[in-house]
Amino acid sequence: MAKKMFKGEILVRFKVTQTDGPAPEHLEDLHRWLEEEWDGTEAYFQGDEGEEEETVVKLEVVGFEELPAK
DSSP, rough: OOOOOSSSSSOOOOOOHHHHHHHHOOOOHHHHHHHHHHHEEEEEEEEETTTTOEEEEEEEEEEOOOOOOO
């Protein structure tokens, strides 16, 4: 039996907040690190306890949006 796959893509937004240490000298350095660390990463999801196989998804960094300081 062929595996069913979801159609389309899911866009997830994460908020990155500095919690310690000095601020990066250039935010582009942080952007580059996030891209190098996370772009192309595969993640594994196993649904309800009865499911036998894991769902494998690939993460892709698609852009950055800087939010104003609060």
